[in-house]
Amino acid sequence: MARRSAEDTKAAILLAARERFASDGYERATIRAVATEAGIDPAMVMRYFGSKEKLFAAAAAIDLRIPEVVDEADPGPGLVRHFVERWEQDDTLRALLRAAVSHEAAAERMRALFAEQLGPVAARLAPEGAGPVRAGLVATQMVGLALSRYVLALPPVVGLSHDAIAAWLGPTISRYLTAPDPD
Amino acid sequence: MARRSAEDTKAAILLAARERFASDGYERATIRAVATEAGIDPAMVMRYFGSKEKLFAAAAAIDLRIPEVVDEADPGPGLVRHFVERWEQDDTLRALLRAAVSHEAAAERMRALFAEQLGPVAARLAPEGAGPVRAGLVATQMVGLALSRYVLALPPVVGLSHDAIAAWLGPTISRYLTAPDPD
DNA sequence: ACTGTAGGACAACGACCGTTGACCACCGTG
DNA sequence: CACGGTGGTCAACGGTCGTTGTCCTACAGT
Incomplete structure (x- = not known):
């Protein structure tokens, strides 16, 4: 069996970690399970990442990649x-x-993810000074969709097509971002 | 110190259990912590509820008490x-x-909670046959609000007043329930 | 006063977890 | 061929958890 490079092993651990954290949550995802899934000994995880906390931090690093350019009048869909x-x-x-x-x-x-990555978009599209609140409203709808569809797996929500989701939630997001303040 | 009745103790355990489950989640909420908070020995929890699983089932029993009568044209707010x-x-x-x-x-x-308690309301207000999907859409927005406000504690969402929440999310909910299907 | 019983405490078991330290095997280089 | 470092294993420690069995104690009814 060919030896793996340290980088390959690290990548395998990260992949397994994301899978376990994603389907089991932080506490149920054990270092031991991650190691087994990556085909190595639990001690290696500690060697490469130091602790479970740091492994999670490495596995959860993410960039939302929100597109710079959107339809300013109807950005929702x-x-x-x-x-x-x-x-x-x-x-x-x-x-x-x-x-x-x-x-x-x-x-x-x-919280940091939404503040840093959704915040600027909201600040640009929302009325003067309303950015944070509008970003928060958008977050409630998008996080709720994610929770209902990918975590709770509510059957009607799981069954929606991408088109249906965009058609239903798009107007909501546009309104949260661009509508004037209500009374 | 006066002895407590079994019913009083059970109620104290349930109260403590809801508190621990609510702020720690299922796995971090320990029987030991619940017992300490209720002022008794962990063994009592097992005596009265049999297992952690059954304790949770008892603590999570709930009725949404969705009002029978709502404004049929604009039920959202x-x-x-x-x-x-x-x-x-x-x-x-x-x-x-x-x-x-x-x-x-x-x-x-x-899932059962939403199906059984939100489902009928959606079935009554939504177009023929669209009940489950509309209930699912409502769930995404309401669950997302709850998660953002009470669990993730996103600052802008925590800062919203009840009036502001109703003013912003009300139209969304009304549309999800009563609008005709999009193209 | 006696006693049965309801309400409760204590200590321990077995399992599992994160984490650690000692030890091994293969490899390219001198 | 020796050899050092890299990639990896193994066994164990200390801690915590759910759960269980045994024992204790205060009180109500006779």
């Missing part, structure tokens, strides 16, 4: 589509979401 | 207000939500 594709692309966001619910460090990372 | 008040009334819903993320039995209970 495009953003919704982008989010859905981002969620389904790999396990990272699911891992972060599941962990954020019971792990304070993960929750903090999630 | 009223429903949103009712949900927010229901969430803030006690720890039961927060406990269920947090546990549902990492505990399959709790997730199943959450």
Whole structure:
């Protein structure tokens, strides 16, 4: 059997870690299970990542890659589509979401993620000074979709097509971002 | 010190259990912590509830108490207000939500909750046959609000008043329930 | 006063977890 | 061929958890 390089092993561990964190959450995802899935000894995980906490931090590093250019008048559908594709692309966001619910460090990372990556978009599209609130409203809808579809697996929500999701949630997101303040 | 009745003790355990499950999630909420908070020995919890699983089942029993009568043309704001008040009334819903993320039995209970209690309302207000999908859409927005506000504690969402929440999310809920199907 | 019973405490078991330290095997290089 | 470092294993420690069995104690009814 050919020896693996350290980088290959690290990558295998990260992949396995995202999978376990995504489907088991922070506490149920054990170092031992991650190691088994990566085909190595638990001690290697410690060698390469130092602790479970640091392994999670490495596994949950993510860039939302929100597109710079969107339809300024009706940004919702495009953003919704982008989010859905981002969620389904790999396990990272699911891992972060599941962990954020019971792990304070993960929750903090999630808050930072929305503040730093969704914030600027909202600041640009929203009325003067309303950026943070509008970003928060968008977050409620997008996080709720993710939770319902990928974690709770509510059957009607799982059954929605990407088109249906964009058609239903798009107007909501557009309104949260661009509508004037209500009375 | 006067002895407590079994019923009093059971109630104290349930109260403590909801608190621990709500703020720690299923796995981090230990029987030992619940017992300490209820002022008794962990063994008592087992005596009265049999197992951690059954304790959770007892602590997570809930009735959403969705009002029978709502404004049929614009049900959103009223429903949103009712949900927010229901969430803030006690720890039961927060406990269920947090546990549902990492505990399959709790997730199943959450699915049943929405199907049985939100489903009928959606079936009544939505176009023929569209009930389940509309209930699912409503769930994405309401669950997302709860997660963002009570679990992740996103600052802009935490800062919203009940009035602001109803004003922003009300139209969304109304549209999900009563709008005709999009193209 | 006696006693049965309901309400409760204590200590321990077995399992599992994160983490550690000592030890091994293969490899390219001198 | 020796050899050092890289990639890897193994066994164990200390801690915590759910759970169990045994024992204790206060009180109500006779």
